[in-house]
Amino acid sequence: MPTLTDLATYCDQRTRRAAFKDAPGAFNGLQLANDGRVTKIGAAVDAGVIPFQKAVAAGIDFLIVHHGMYWDMPRPLIGPAYTRVATLLHANCALYSNHLPLDGHPQLGNNALLAQQLGLKPSRPFLVRDGEAIGNIAPSRLTRAAIRRKLESLYPRVIAIEYGSAAPKAVAFCSGSGYSAVPELLASGVDTLVTGELREDCFNRAQEEKLNLYLCGHYATEVHGVKALAAELSKKFKLPWAFIGTENPF
Ligand SMILES: [Zn+2]
Numbered sequence: 001m002p003t004l005t006d007l008a009t010y011c012d013q014r015t016r017r018a019a020f021k022d023a024p025g026a027f028n029g030l031q032l033a034n035d036g037r038v039t040k041i042g043a044a045v046d047a048g049v050i051p052f053q054k055a056v057a058a059g060i061d062f063l064i065v066h067h068g069m070y071w072d073m074p075r076p077l078i079g080p081a082y083t084r085v086a087t088l089l090h091a092n093c094a095l096y097s098n099h100l101p102l103d104g105h106p107q108l109g110n111n112a113l114l115a116q117q118l119g120l121k122p123s124r125p126f127l128v129r130d131g132e133a134i135g136n137i138a139p140s141r142l143t144r145a146a147i148r149r150k151l152e153s154l155y156p157r158v159i160a161i162e163y164g165s166a167a168p169k170a171v172a173f174c175s176g177s178g179y180s181a182v183p184e185l186l187a188s189g190v191d192t193l194v195t196g197e198l199r200e201d202c203f204n205r206a207q208e209e210k211l212n213l214y215l216c217g218h219y220a221t222e223v224h225g226v227k228a229l230a231a232e233l234s235k236k237f238k239l240p241w242a243f244i245g246t247e248n249p250f
Contacts, residue, residue, distance in 0.1 A: 010233065011029075020130070025070050028068070029097065030094065040060045040062070041062050042242055042243075058242050121138055121139075123138060126184070140171045147192070148162070176196045178198055196217055217250065
């Protein structure tokens with residue numbers, strides 16, 4: 001039977017956790033231990049009382065999340081913050097969080113998997129932060145209409161802002177919030193971005209700079225990495241795994 005240390009160490013090494021400088025509150029890695037035994041792996045996008053309750057009800061005792069529970073710490077463990085921790089502790093469920101490493105990973109990353117969904121192969125880095133690429137850019141022969149059709153077939157809510165080229169030669173990918181990616185598009189030689197969510201002022205920018213922006217949902221674009229990591233762990237350690245979805249519409 002694999003131990004908690006086996007799984008956490010594998011996740012750390014496979015995602016090159018230590019190489020990424022993330023927001024301090026991201027606190028990538030093991031966020032809460034259990035008694036050391038793991039029988040079922042879970043994957044969820046967000047730390048939260050409801051995903052934790054669903055996970056423990058499904059018998060999960062090693063839960064991987066993309067957005068962990070320390071973003072706004074330190075704060076007292078009372079109210080929902082207490083309920084989160086208590087839910088996991090009472091059910092002997094460990095919590096492992098992995099944010100930017102699981103956006104940028106060339107096989108398991110949200111952005112690699114977004115490109116793969118469009119049948120594209122990333123060829124260069126995008127959004128390099130402290131020496132590590134979070135996003136990627138893939139050469140493309142798809143028309144803008146084909147990109148839009150494909151995304152609309154994959155995601156429940158797609159916002160398409162199309163002022164760029166009708167047949168972009170490359171597509172940039174940035175899962176989750178793409179706000180910091182928009183100003184870097186033209187300098188990176190690309191006018192088309194597939195992302196999760198943006199802010200209001202990006203519409204004007206798209207018109208002025210002639211950009212194509214496809215918003216597919218922050219949550220929806222970040223289910224891929226945690227699922228891929230959980231599936232790989234499941235295979236490697238011969239444990240069952242399950243995805244814990246929520247109704248997050250953002
Ligand atoms: Zn995110």
